Amino acid sequence: MNVSKYLPEAVEAKWQARWAHDGTNEVDLDGAPRPFYNLMMFPYPSAEGLHVGNLFAFTGADVYGRFQRLRGYQVFEPIGFDAFGIHSENFALKVGAHPADLIPRNIANFRRQLKRFGGMFDWRHELSTTDPAYYRWTQWLFLQLYRAGLAYRKKAAVNWCPSCKTVLANEQVEGGVCERCKTPVEQRALEQWFFRITDYADRLLANLDDPTTMDWSDTTTTAQRNWIGRSEGAEIIFRVEDHAIPVFTTRPDTLCGATFLVLAPEHTLVDAITTDAQRDAVHAYREAAAAQDLVTRKVGGRDKTGVFTGAMARNPGTGETVPVWIADYVLMEYGTGAIMAVPGHDERDLAFARAFDLPVVRVLAAPGDDAATPITDADMDTADRRLVNSGPYDGLSPGDGAAAISRDLATRGEGRSVVQYRLHDWCISRQRYWGPPIPIIHCDTCGPVPVREEDLPVLLPRIDDFTPDDSGISPLARHQEWYFAPCPSCGAPSRRETDVSDTFLDSAWYYLRYTSTDWDDRAFDADRVSRWLPVASYIGGNEHAVLHLLYSRFVAMVLHDQGLLPFEEPFRRFRAHGLIVKDGAKMSKSRGNVVIPDEYIATWGADTFRLYLMFLGPFQAGGDFRDSGISGPRRFLDKVWELVNRSIREDAHGEIEKAGLARWHRTVKKVTDDYESLNYNTAIAAMMEMLNVLRESNCCERRLVEDFVVMLAPLAPHFAEECWERLGHGTSVFDASWPAYDARLLVDDMVEVVVQVNGKTRGKVTVMRDALESVVVARAREEEGVARNLGTQEIRKVVHVPNRLVNLVVG
RNA sequence: GCUCGGGUGGCGAAACUGGCAAACGCAUCGGACUUAAAAUCCGGUGGGAGGAAACUCCCUUGCGGGUUCGAUCCCCGCCCCGAGCACCA
Numbered sequence: 001m002n003v004s005k006y007l008p009e010a011v012e013a014k015w016q017a018r019w020a021h022d023g024t025n026e027v028d029l030d031g032a033p034r035p036f037y038n039l040m041m042f043p044y045p046s047a048e049g050l051h052v053g054n055l056f057a058f059t060g061a062d063v064y065g066r067f068q069r070l071r072g073y074q075v076f077e078p079i080g081f082d083a084f085g086i087h088s089e090n091f092a093l094k095v096g097a098h099p100a101d102l103i104p105r106n107i108a109n110f111r112r113q114l115k116r117f118g119g120m121f122d123w124r125h126e127l128s129t130t131d132p133a134y135y136r137w138t139q140w141l142f143l144q145l146y147r148a149g150l151a152y153r154k155k156a157a158v159n160w161c162p163s164c165k166t167v168l169a170n171e172q173v174e175g176g177v178c179e180r181c182k183t184p185v186e187q188r189a190l191e192q193w194f195f196r197i198t199d200y201a202d203r204l205l206a207n208l209d210d211p212t213t214m215d216w217s218d219t220t221t222t223a224q225r226n227w228i229g230r231s232e233g234a235e236i237i238f239r240v241e242d243h244a245i246p247v248f249t250t251r252p253d254t255l256c257g258a259t260f261l262v263l264a265p266e267h268t269l270v271d272a273i274t275t276d277a278q279r280d281a282v283h284a285y286r287e288a289a290a291a292q293d294l295v296t297r298k299v300g301g302r303d304k305t306g307v308f309t310g311a312m313a314r315n316p317g318t319g320e321t322v323p324v325w326i327a328d329y330v331l332m333e334y335g336t337g338a339i340m341a342v343p344g345h346d347e348r349d350l351a352f353a354r355a356f357d358l359p360v361v362r363v364l365a366a367p368g369d370d371a372a373t374p375i376t377d378a379d380m381d382t383a384d385r386r387l388v389n390s391g392p393y394d395g396l397s398p399g400d401g402a403a404a405i406s407r408d409l410a411t412r413g414e415g416r417s418v419v420q421y422r423l424h425d426w427c428i429s430r431q432r433y434w435g436p437p438i439p440i441i442h443c444d445t446c447g448p449v450p451v452r453e454e455d456l457p458v459l460l461p462r463i464d465d466f467t468p469d470d471s472g473i474s475p476l477a478r479h480q481e482w483y484f485a486p487c488p489s490c491g492a493p494s495r496r497e498t499d500v501s502d503t504f505l506d507s508a509w510y511y512l513r514y515t516s517t518d519w520d521d522r523a524f525d526a527d528r529v530s531r532w533l534p535v536a537s538y539i540g541g542n543e544h545a546v547l548h549l550l551y552s553r554f555v556a557m558v559l560h561d562q563g564l565l566p567f568e569e570p571f572r573r574f575r576a577h578g579l580i581v582k583d584g585a586k587m588s589k590s591r592g593n594v595v596i597p598d599e600y601i602a603t604w605g606a607d608t609f610r611l612y613l614m615f616l617g618p619f620q621a622g623g624d625f626r627d628s629g630i631s632g633p634r635r636f637l638d639k640v641w642e643l644v645n646r647s648i649r650e651d652a653h654g655e656i657e658k659a660g661l662a663r664w665h666r667t668v669k670k671v672t673d674d675y676e677s678l679n680y681n682t683a684i685a686a687m688m689e690m691l692n693v694l695r696e697s698n699c700c701e702r703r704l705v706e707d708f709v710v711m712l713a714p715l716a717p718h719f720a721e722e723c724w725e726r727l728g729h730g731t732s733v734f735d736a737s738w739p740a741y742d743a744r745l746l747v748d749d750m751v752e753v754v755v756q757v758n759g760k761t762r763g764k765v766t767v768m769r770d771a772l773e774s775v776v777v778a779r780a781r782e783e784e785g786v787a788r789n790l791g792t793q794e795i796r797k798v799v800h801v802p803n804r805l806v807n808l809v810v811g
Numbered sequence: 812g813c814u815c816g817g818g819u820g821g822c823g824a825a826a827c828u829g830g831c832a833a834a835c836g837c838a839u840c841g842g843a844c845u846u847a848a849a850a851u852c853c854g855g856u857g858g859g860a861g862g863a864a865a866c867u868c869c870c871u872u873g874c875g876g877g878u879u880c881g882a883u884c885c886c887c888g889c890c891c892c893g894a895g896c897a898c899c900a
Binding site: 085156218219222223226227229233245247248249250251262304327328329330331333334335338339340341342344347348349351420421466471539542543545552604612615616617618621623624625626628629630632633635636638681682684685686687688691692752754756758759760764785788796797798799801804805807808 | 812813814815816822823824826828831834835836837838843851859867879880883893895897898899900
């Protein structure tokens with residue numbers, strides 16, 4: 001037997017073939033007694049193939065799945081492809097190909113790479129969102145939401161390129177101009193489909209605080225909380241003659257400082273209240289605001305612009321009249337689209353008041369200030385303030401003032417407490433080609449009518465020229481046979497909805513589909529779903545911390561409310577992996593620092609590469625990819641290889657001695673804990689240390705070596721299989737059981753205690769475990785370095801941390 | 812601007828969440844083996860001062876304060892890097 005060298009290429013090919021042949025990674029979805037759903041975010045199959053960042057994420061997730069399998073779970077680890085969307089479509093347009101031709105090629109390449117790195121995937125459940133057998137159920141999902149009254153249509157602004165005559169996604173607008181033709185982009189209002197996710201805002205928020213259903217990292221829950229953006233405040237009614245203008249404010253306490261109103265340019269009351277003298281100016285301003293693209297409108301300059309409408313409104317706090325302006329810094333989609341401006345205590349309102357010379361009134365005074373003190377930028381702060389210039393409310397704190405003012409407004413019918421969310425309803429319409437057609441037919445008499453479920457899928461027809469044209473609607477409208485369809489309700493000639501749905505809808509339920517790819521008559525099977533879900537571990541990138549995860553949660557909640565799912569939170573545990581950077585910078589094509597994993601795997605083997613990726617930093621933090629480090633893990637595997645072979649030859653020789661045994665048990669515990677918490681880098685370090693100990697003490701005890709191989713298996717699966725087979729086992733190492741450790745053996749009998757004098761280390765003594773303080777101190781004083789530093793000084797105080805440290809305080 | 816991460820040797824990073832800072836690995840230097848090189852093995856390597864030497868002492872976790880017997884860790888005030896959000900009233 002040739003044992004001199006470990007040859008990854010041959011070994012990895014052998015085991016990949018055997019896993020496929022034996023169905024090692026396949027799990028019985030109906031019979032598993034201890035199911036563990038190990039999910040990772042499915043990739044978008046780009047033309048470039050998997051990059052190191054993808055592989056880092058997949059490896060970390062796969063290691064965890066393999067670990068859980070060794071701990072005795074039946075682990076379901078599916079994979080699929082998120083292949084619809086603007087990415088694919090734009091790429092296809094660029095290279096002059098059809099996405100329907102490109103995607104299968106890209107998927108084939110991804111599949112090859114995913115097999116090569118050694119993922120424990122059950123390929124029988126692979127899916128692609130572009131497959132009609134999949135998107136049929138995406139369309140079905142739309143219908144469920146429609147039936148539940150959670151899908152509706154309304155006009156909403158989109159970016160519009162007047163030259164290309166097409167809708168642009170925000171990413172296609174660069175500095176206010178179309179990325180293709182450089183024409184300034186404007187806004188256009190189109191009828192679009194929305195989901196009422198805002199109805200679920202409170203539940204989506206509340207569940208984040210429930211540790212029994214959600215074990216998520218704080219960064220992710222915080223991001224979701226911020227995105228939902230709950231604010232408590234008041235809606236206050238200002239009147240302009242007989243028009244009521246409600247405004248939303250989180251600071252009703254400052255009502256008496258509201259010296260003007262500002263409406264969003266799109267506000268529906270603008271026409272009604274504008275005076276004849278101001279009509280032309282208002283009209284021009286509204287036109288100009290609409291001519292801006294959505295990105296510039298929101299992100300663009302902070303310089304305040306606006307126009308006076310000529311109208312005056314009554315401030316219900318002071319009874320005085322205040323001017324009504326319009327300005328684009330007020331957003332129609334938040335609150336009521338109108339604000340009461342309090343320039344004394346709001347930065348933006350102050351900037352606006354300064355720009356247009358509007359009155360500024362102080363209503364909050366810091367200690368030492370009074371009602372007459374001029375406003376400064378520091379007055380945007382609220383700490384320690386009292387109300388002034390507020391009539392009966394003078395002297396109250398902002399909190400008490402807000403309560404008192406809200407109460408008084410409510411009794412007069414001029415206001416009420418409300419909760420506002422930053423979260424908007426989810427616009428799922430895309431005026432694009434490469435997506436699932438929204439299953440609606442527009443009838444002149446019946447209006448929008450859902451396609452019958454039995455008529456799904458509404459197939460996306462192949463259109464060779466899917467370039468947007470000047471019709472201003474999706475290229476699908478050009479496909480006459482597809483576009484015209486009878487109304488499902490009355491049979492009259494009608495037209496299909498030409499918008500396709502957002503890719504986020506595809507990915508909002510894929511984890512359900514994985515469990516049920518065997519059926520084409522249901523989106524997901526009730527028994528399967530109740531056995532395998534919620535997902536036990538979900539790992540993915542932080543870039544999806546908000547939208548994808550929030551939409552998935554929303555969809556699960558809706559399905560739960562429809563009685564279709566037994567749970568409302570789909571992902572019990574979620575962890576975001578870190579980012580791999582190269583030379584201190586994020587990898588990107590433009591920087592030219594993208595690392596392609598294939599060549600590294602070809603050179604070093606998948607196991608070494610996996611080990612290297614997991615060793616270069618904490619999984620949840622990411623790390624810096626450097627070519628130089630990869631030889632370390634390879635040397636480690638070579639040494640383990642040697643140890644295994646020596647153990648086979650010498651078998652019973654070299655039993656570990658007592659101190660080494662404690663070390664061994666500590667290592668097993670540390671490695672186990674580190675896998676569980678995804679700290680793979682320190683798990684590897686602990687195994688390296690243990691290996692060094694075994695080598696130094698010349699120990700190759702069979703039992704330990706076998707356990708060592710099992711502990712390494714999640715990280716280096718092919719390597720471990722080969723070792724396991726050589727050690728005489730006829731079954732997969734992944735059917736072995738995880739090494740146990742004996743808690744009683746974790747500690748040594750003798751411990752080293754650090755001795756400090758005044759907090760500085762001056763020596764160390766070895767004593768029996770749990771030795772008494774008096775014994776430790778006595779021994780410590782005998783230490784030369786300690787005695788020297790102690791001199792003749794009297795010990796004032798002794799700080800004793802058993803088995804660890806003793807600090808003698810003198811002087 | 813706001814929110815969340817993060818800042819530790821030449822480099823990637825550890826450190827039981829208050830207890831020996833720098834484990835593990837890379838790189839590098841010296842030695843062994845070799846005709847030679849690679850591979851492998853053994854040993855050194857944060858900075859400074861003293862000593863012929865084994866050794867001894869001082870400094871060091873972005874900067875400045877604080878709490879504590881003791882701070883990489885906790886508190887206050889700054890600086891820098893990364894990610895996300897961004898006129899949200």
